[in-house]
Amino acid sequence: MALSKNRLIGRNAIMLLLSEDPNEQLQFLQQNKWRGCLGKVGSMEANKVVASIETAAKKNGIIQSDVYRESHALYHAIMEALHGVTRGQVQLGSVLRTVGLSFAVLRGNPYxxxxxxxxxxxxxxxxxxxxxxxxxxxxIGLGINHI
Known part of the structure; x- marks a missing residue:
């Protein structure tokens, strides 16, 4: 059950997000049986950040909206990433903070x-x-969850 060194999902998600040419990086990942998407969101409300990422993942076929475990796994990965962004307190507007974020969602088997x-x-x-x-x-924040 070893992780494959060239298929580390967190590393690949960060590389996709920070890539100088994200479309080329995404094509490379897709050739290796990964599914991913990119997007941007800015808000003073955490629920809008979550909704934007969930919508992009559903729209781009990363998760199936009618399969609860997939939406649930995505939700937990988003919340874990938001914990990193907000330093453990997932609060924005209520404490007068706002975010402007780019995001990457990546799905695949890292094993x-x-x-x-x-x-x-x-x-x-x-x-x-x-x-x-x-x-x-x-x-920066990163969240990883199994489906």
Missing amino acids: DHDQEGDWIAVALYGTIGAPVKGSEHET
């Missing part, structure tokens, strides 16, 4: 054996800070 099944990773990168231009700083 050597197909029987291990798919996992999902959500990578977030952008800014967080007071809702005043120039009062933000960089942030």
Whole structure:
């Protein structure tokens, strides 16, 4: 049950998100049986961040919206990534913080054996800070969950 070194899902999600040419990176991952998508979201409300990522994942066929365990796995990966972005307190507008984030969602099997099944990773990168231009700083978060 070893992780395959060239198929680390978190690393690949971050590489996709930060890539100079994300479309080329996404095509490479898709050739290796991975499914992924990219997007952007900005908000003072965490629920809007979650909704934006879930919508992109469903629209791009990363998860099946009618299969609960897939939506559930994605939700937990998003929340884990948001914990990283918000330093453990998933609060935004209620404490006068706003985010401007790019995101990558990646699905695939990071293990050597197909029987291990798919996992999902959500990578977030952008800014967080007071809702005043120039009062933000960089942030990053990663969430990984099994499907």
